[in-house]
Structures are given as structure tokens and as C-alpha cells.
Amino acid sequence: MARLIVHKELVDDFGKLAALCPFGAIVPGHEGAEIDGRCRMCLVCVRRSEGRVTLEEDAKGPAEGWDGIAVFAETEGGRLHPVGLELLGKAGLMAARSGQKVLAVAVGHGLDGAADELRHYGAGRVVLYDDAAFAHYRVDTYTAALHDFVMAERPGTVLIGATTLGRSLAPRLAARLRTGLTADCTVLDMEEDGSLIQTRPAFGGNIMATIKTPAHRPQMATVRYKVMDMPERSKEASGLVVRAAVTDGMRRSGIEVLEARPKEKVVDLTEADAIVVAGRGIKSQADMAIVGRLADALHAQVAATRPLIEAGWQDPRRQIGLSGRTVKPRLIVTCGVSGSVQFAAGMRGSGRIVAINSDADASIFDISHIGIVGDLYEVVPRLTRMIEDGRAI
Ligand SMILES: Cc1cc2nc3c(=O)[nH]c(=O)nc-3n(C[C@H](O)[C@H](O)[C@H](O)COP(=O)(O)OP(=O)(O)OC[C@H]3O[C@@H](n4cnc5c(N)ncnc54)[C@H](O)[C@@H]3O)c2cc1C
Structure with a gap:
């Protein structure tokens, strides 16, 4: 280089x-x-x-002296966010291929429980920055702690969940480390020499871009929750828990937390077991009731495609897709949804996809497990009645 x-x-x-x-x-x-x-x-x-x-x-390659895949294990009040465990699963697969170690790092206060849990997900070393100064997320203190971790452990790759916290932390850390960051990856892979292959939708989801970071280390990527598979929790705990020294420099912050209030519990589509999605095949807001009834019968959440959100027919938190939520329910039923790449990017990992569309050539049928070609105004009420009567699904 x-x-x-x-x-x-x-x-x-x-x-x-x-x-x-x-x-x-x-x-x-x-x-x-x-x-x-x-x-x-x-x-x-x-x-x-x-x-x-x-x-x-450069006599030395950029990767020289950098080894291992580190996962930032996000916590809130000492509780782990599952995205960290998903990333540990992926890190384990990539580490096996490239012969590297897997590390987990957590920043917060009261992290003993989280550390114990991380030891069941394949981290060879769990590094904790546990201090009262980290009790609440502040981007400057967390960046200082992670910067210290990267400089001490020198992992070749750092993975961070694309959560609200991760999206604020990762770019700041990357800038401090003067390295690149690929945000919102949907696919990760690793070559045998440890080069990270980062894939993410680009140009509005019309192409999938594959990105490598050949000249800098660490290679950094954020990944949305529910994009990677949750690994099995091993019965045996393994790996070493290390408490890193927290310095006054890391505690110093320009941000003062005056009060922390839990947010009102809102619908979380990402946790739903079953989802019924309304698309532009629904002709009016009043007709959303048809979809709502099917969702009730299936004990499912209602979601929508972007045009319906833009029309104000649903809460934006119920949008699925590239610019909405990524979901992975066991069952998803789409009603009058064409299956654009931007929509499919947010749900193609779902367990069972049932699509209802009057156009037999709609691309939603390319990714559905069960396709029903027909007018949703006839099919959905009939299907709902059958489920209510215990005759279907
Ligand atoms: C940068 C960018 C990001 C985007 N992000 C998202 C996103 O996150 N989520 C998202 O959803 N979109 C997103 N979009 C928009 C996306 O490109 C599509 O426009 C959108 O997904 C289409 O929604 P739809 O399937 O409801 O509508 P349409 O594409 O109009 O499809 C409607 C479907 O309903 C069928 N239909 C019509 N009447 C009936 C009937 N009576 N019975 C049965 N079927 C019927 C039609 O055959 C058609 O297939 C994004 C676009 C861009 C450029």
C-alpha cells in the first residue's frame, strides 16, 4: 500500500x-x-x-498487527441488545474461515450478567468497560472507551449493531480511528486473509454494493438487528472476562445527562412473530380494516409499505423495508404488495411468506412460499373467516 x-x-x-x-x-x-x-x-x-x-x-501491509473480529455488545441498564449476539454468531463463522479470534466488548455499568451471557455465544475474550460514567449512553465517553479497546486489542474487524446507539457511535469511532465504515450491511463475509466483504444496498436499493477496506484497519461495519441469524446459546460458558481500566480521560464528557426517562412502549415490528402487510392494493384508509381483521385473527401485527406510510395511513414505525424496519417473523402475509427490492430488503428473511396479489407476475411471488393470485378484497375476508372458524393456518 x-x-x-x-x-x-x-x-x-x-x-x-x-x-x-x-x-x-x-x-x-x-x-x-x-x-x-x-x-x-x-x-x-x-x-x-x-x-x-x-x-x-508501506513496507508493512495495512493488516499487519491487526487480528481478530470484535463485536460491540450493546447494553441498556446492563441488559444485552440481541443484535450483539447475532453479530457474535456471524463473527464466529467468519473467524472459523479466517483462523481468527472473536472478541466481545461491552461499555456500561453493572455488566456482570451481560458478560456471563456473552460467554455462551463464542466470544474468546469479553472486555468490559464497566463504570458509573457509562451508566447512560454518551457518544463521547463510549467512543473513548471503544477507542481504547481497539488500540489495546487491535482487532482487524469491528462489528456494531445498526441500532440508534450504534448509528451514533460507529461513525464517531471510525473517524477517531481514521478508518472506513460501511453502514447498514445486509451481508458480511470474510476472505481467508481476514478481508471483510461488506454488502449493502446502494442507489436506493437498486443495486447491492460490495465494499472492502483494503488500506485501513480496523475494518468497520454496522449491521441491522434481525439481518443475521441468532446463534444457538451454548450450554457451556467459555472465554475470559477482562475488566479494562477506565481512566478519567474516558469519563470526561461534554454531555451532561439531566434525566433519563424510559420511552413509552411502542409497537416493535422487529419482535413480532406474525405480520400482515398492507400494500397499495388497498384502495382507501378505511379498507385497512380488512387487513386489521386478518391480523387480529392471526394474532399478528399490522405493517405497511412505504406509499401507505407516506399517505399517513399508518404509523411510520410500521413501515417495512430499506427505509423502514427489517423484520424476520415466523409468518408474514402481504396484501396487495408488489414486492419491490426496497420492500423485500426488509422482510426476505421471514420464516414463511404468504403473498396475495391480483397480478400473477408481481415480483413478490418470486420470494413468497405461498402465493395467492386474486383480488385481496375477496381473498383476505375469506381467509380471515376461515382462520376465525379454525379452517385455515
Ligand atoms: C430509496 C428508497 C427507499 C425505499 N424504501 C422503501 C421501504 O422501506 N419500504 C417500502 O415498502 N417501499 C420503499 N420504497 C418504495 C418502493 O420502491 C415501492 O414503491 C413500494 O414498496 C411499493 O409499494 P407497494 O407494493 O405497496 O405498491 P405497488 O408497487 O404500487 O404495488 C401494489 C400491488 O398491489 C397489487 N394490487 C392492486 N390491486 C389489488 C387488489 N385488489 N388485490 C390484490 N392485489 C392488488 C398490484 O398488482 C401491485 O402489485 C423505497 C423507494 C426508494 C427509492
Whole structure:
């Protein structure tokens, strides 16, 4: 790998050097000038700086000295978020392929229970940053703790759940580590040499982009909850629990938590066992009652495609898809849903997909296990009656 080196001892006029870069990537650093992430490697600075910036081959590869797959185990009040366990399962599979170790790291207060549980999911080492300063999430204290963890353990890969917390923490950590981050991955894989293959929808979900991080370590990715399979909990606990030293520097924060109030419990589609989805085949808001009745009969949650959410017919938290929730219920019944890539991205992992659509060529039938071609205004009430009478499903 080649990288740009600023020869600070030759820089007498920082402003003149910085002005050479068309992208503003030459910035003041700890000991003079340095090059930040805006650099496009256009090499204008190399050509015009009269030797002050040179392009040099790195003797060591970027991966040298970095080893292992680390999973951030998110906790809330000491309780683990299941996405961390899903990521540990995936990390275990990738580690087996690339011959690496798996680490888990948790930041919070009162983490003993969480640490014990993590030992049942294949982490060879569980590192805890357990301190009263971490009792509530604050992006600066958590970033400081994770930065300390990465610098101490030097894992080649760091995986973080794309939860509300993870989406705030991961970019800040990546920036601090001056490495890349692929957000919202839907597929992860690893080559034998430890290179992480990160796949995520791009251009509005019309293509799946495969991204690698060849020049920097650690490789960082966030993954949505319910995208990876939950691994089996092993009966035997394994792995070592290590308590990391928490310093005053990590505790220092510009954020003061005045009060923490639990949020009102809202529908959580991601936890639903059964879901009935309304699509644009439903002609009016009043007709949503048809879908609601089927959902009641199945003890299911009601969800909708994006056009219905945009029409204000349902709470936005009930949208499934790329820009909505990712769900994995045991049963999902779609009513008048075409099966766009953006919708399918949020539900294709469901256990059993039943699709009702009047168009036999609708792409929802490509991913459904049971397809019913017909008018939902006839099919759905009939199906509901059969379920209520105990004659179906
Ligand atoms: C960046 C981006 C992100 C997006 N994110 C999402 C997302 O998260 N979730 C999402 O849902 N969409 C999302 N979309 C929109 C997506 O592209 C589709 O427009 C949307 O999913 C279509 O919703 P639909 O299937 O309800 O409607 P349509 O595509 O209009 O399909 C309606 C279906 O109903 C059938 N139908 C009509 N009448 C009947 C009837 N009487 N009986 C039975 N079937 C009938 C039709 O045959 C048709 O297949 C996104 C788009 C973009 C660009």
C-alpha cells in the first residue's frame, strides 16, 4: 500500500502547503501538517510541494498487527441488545474461515450478567468497560472507551449493531480511528486473509454494493438487528472476562445527562412473530380494516409499505423495508404488495411468506412460499373467516 507522507521538517509555510490541495485535505496536525480523510490521492501535493509531500510504499501491509473480529455488545441498564449476539454468531463463522479470534466488548455499568451471557455465544475474550460514567449512553465517553479497546486489542474487524446507539457511535469511532465504515450491511463475509466483504444496498436499493477496506484497519461495519441469524446459546460458558481500566480521560464528557426517562412502549415490528402487510392494493384508509381483521385473527401485527406510510395511513414505525424496519417473523402475509427490492430488503428473511396479489407476475411471488393470485378484497375476508372458524393456518 502506498501512502502520502508530509515531511514536517521541510514545511516552513503551512498555509502555502495547505493551499496546494484542491480537496482541503492538508490540515494542521499534532506536529505540523497532516493529511486527512478528504484526500483523493490526486497527488497534486506530491507534484507541487517540492518534496514536502511524498508518496511512499508501506513496507508493512495495512493488516499487519491487526487480528481478530470484535463485536460491540450493546447494553441498556446492563441488559444485552440481541443484535450483539447475532453479530457474535456471524463473527464466529467468519473467524472459523479466517483462523481468527472473536472478541466481545461491552461499555456500561453493572455488566456482570451481560458478560456471563456473552460467554455462551463464542466470544474468546469479553472486555468490559464497566463504570458509573457509562451508566447512560454518551457518544463521547463510549467512543473513548471503544477507542481504547481497539488500540489495546487491535482487532482487524469491528462489528456494531445498526441500532440508534450504534448509528451514533460507529461513525464517531471510525473517524477517531481514521478508518472506513460501511453502514447498514445486509451481508458480511470474510476472505481467508481476514478481508471483510461488506454488502449493502446502494442507489436506493437498486443495486447491492460490495465494499472492502483494503488500506485501513480496523475494518468497520454496522449491521441491522434481525439481518443475521441468532446463534444457538451454548450450554457451556467459555472465554475470559477482562475488566479494562477506565481512566478519567474516558469519563470526561461534554454531555451532561439531566434525566433519563424510559420511552413509552411502542409497537416493535422487529419482535413480532406474525405480520400482515398492507400494500397499495388497498384502495382507501378505511379498507385497512380488512387487513386489521386478518391480523387480529392471526394474532399478528399490522405493517405497511412505504406509499401507505407516506399517505399517513399508518404509523411510520410500521413501515417495512430499506427505509423502514427489517423484520424476520415466523409468518408474514402481504396484501396487495408488489414486492419491490426496497420492500423485500426488509422482510426476505421471514420464516414463511404468504403473498396475495391480483397480478400473477408481481415480483413478490418470486420470494413468497405461498402465493395467492386474486383480488385481496375477496381473498383476505375469506381467509380471515376461515382462520376465525379454525379452517385455515
Ligand atoms: C430509496 C428508497 C427507499 C425505499 N424504501 C422503501 C421501504 O422501506 N419500504 C417500502 O415498502 N417501499 C420503499 N420504497 C418504495 C418502493 O420502491 C415501492 O414503491 C413500494 O414498496 C411499493 O409499494 P407497494 O407494493 O405497496 O405498491 P405497488 O408497487 O404500487 O404495488 C401494489 C400491488 O398491489 C397489487 N394490487 C392492486 N390491486 C389489488 C387488489 N385488489 N388485490 C390484490 N392485489 C392488488 C398490484 O398488482 C401491485 O402489485 C423505497 C423507494 C426508494 C427509492
